[in-house]
Amino acid sequence: MSMSNWFECKVRYDKMMENGAQKKVTEAYLVDAFTFTDAEKRMNEEMEGRGEFSVTAVKRSNITEIFWDDTADKWYHVKVNFITLDEKTAVEKKTTSHILVAASNFRQALDSFMEGMKGTMADFEVNTITETPLMDVYKAKVVE
Structure with a gap:
């Protein structure tokens, strides 16, 4: 079993709310990556196709x-x-x-x-x- 390096990433994007309105939200995700750069790259891959977003923070977990x-x-x-x-x-x-x-x-x-x-x-x-x-x-x- 390999040793995992967990990084917490914060992602900001426009989320469609239940009432149909768009709202800017920041959500937290955990990603297994080798480095901070790798974590950001992985987060970009995972969020692809969800419209405009930005990874606003990456920190070691x-x-x-x-x-x-x-x-x-x-x-x-x-x-x-x-x-x-x-x-x-x-x-x-x-x-x-x-x-x-x-x-x-x-x-x-x-x-x-x-x-x-x-x-x-x-x-x-x-x-x-x-x-x-x-x-x-x-x-x-x-x-x-």
């Missing part, structure tokens, strides 16, 4: 893993602390990880996260679960 669910319509950011014990000093050490979970609601996000962590031998505690403003997440394109 702290997401280390993603639990996918194609039926879900929201993305939740789970901040989890992995707890390790220093053998010599018997001091507990906490390491924070950021995991993105696709879910339709908070409860499902927690359940999916716990399900995804089933095989984990490490002790962990869920610190926070927050709904994100992400509209979509784009995996790296596999080159045949």
Whole structure:
């Protein structure tokens, strides 16, 4: 499995609202890319054909893993602390990880996260679960 580099991209465009009016909106997306330039290029490819738009921001994300669910319509950011014990000093050490979970609601996000962590031998505690403003997440394109 390759190591993913996740970048959060903000895209500004004219969105057709339910009342038929055009409104300028800025939406957030997560894209797997090698560099900032690559992330912007990927975002341009993903947005192609949606009319005029501009990528207004690209920043590195702290997401280390993603639990996918194609039926879900929201993305939740789970901040989890992995707890390790220093053998010599018997001091507990906490390491924070950021995991993105696709879910339709908070409860499902927690359940999916716990399900995804089933095989984990490490002790962990869920610190926070927050709904994100992400509209979509784009995996790296596999080159045949």
